[in-house]
Amino acid sequence: MRTLWHGLAPERRALAAQIARYGVVGLGVTLAQAAVYWLLAARAGVHSQIANLAGYGVAALLGYGLHGRFTFVDTGGTRDTGAKAHAVRGARFVAVSLISLALNALWVWLCVSWMRWPEWTPIPAMIFVTPGVVFLLNRAWVFR
Template identity: 35%
Template sequence: MSEVNERSILIGQIFRFVLTGGFLTVSVAAGYWAVTEFLHVAPMTSMTLVYLTFTGIGYLLHSRFSFRGYGARDRAPVRTARFFTVNTIGFVANQFFVWFLTSFLGGPSWWPVIPVCLVTPILTFSLNRRWVFG
């Protein structure tokens, strides 16, 4: 595969991931904040509930849209296990942000939304592209 073609594939994946991942990231962040603020659920519990809700949706969207046509498609069970591993890494990162910013520093519930939206998507895109769907 030529370097130009690989670059074109990467740009398409990034664009699709930004759309899909952006939707999922905003949904997780908004869901976390809303459940915490309006339902008065503890921040770490809120993140757990929201993450569980969006994990399956994320798998479908990323496998069928963000990374469609990329990598080996004959390894679905391996790909699925790897996706859920990457999602767990993202979940642990988000839980750390929630704990550190709300419990350890005592900040408001919206503080974790910033790293959830800026740090976790970069981490999960890199892992999904190279390890899950590559």
């Protein structure tokens, strides 16, 4: 009996595999970001936006290396290893990661500052919303 996987066109299988790799890597990167944020904001008493910035820094460093080497390894953009291509890809990654930072800062502001909810409340949006947006941008623009 044929599985659903085998019934997919090759380009759809490649996309599904990429999404799965993004999920694994992204979950780890996002959990690292959320853990740094929560430990600093809730446990160490650091201002929530400063904690978010620290978490972003950890996630950006992990994300560039892991997504470039694992998630988007089968895209044309990651095959070009020249210095110029690497610099362009790096600059695009920084731009996308700044969008990620802005989104997470928005969730922190909405939940913690505006709604006065506990420090953990932005974490679901950090885990589920921001990564989806970042995947689309990385796939379409950074690691194409």
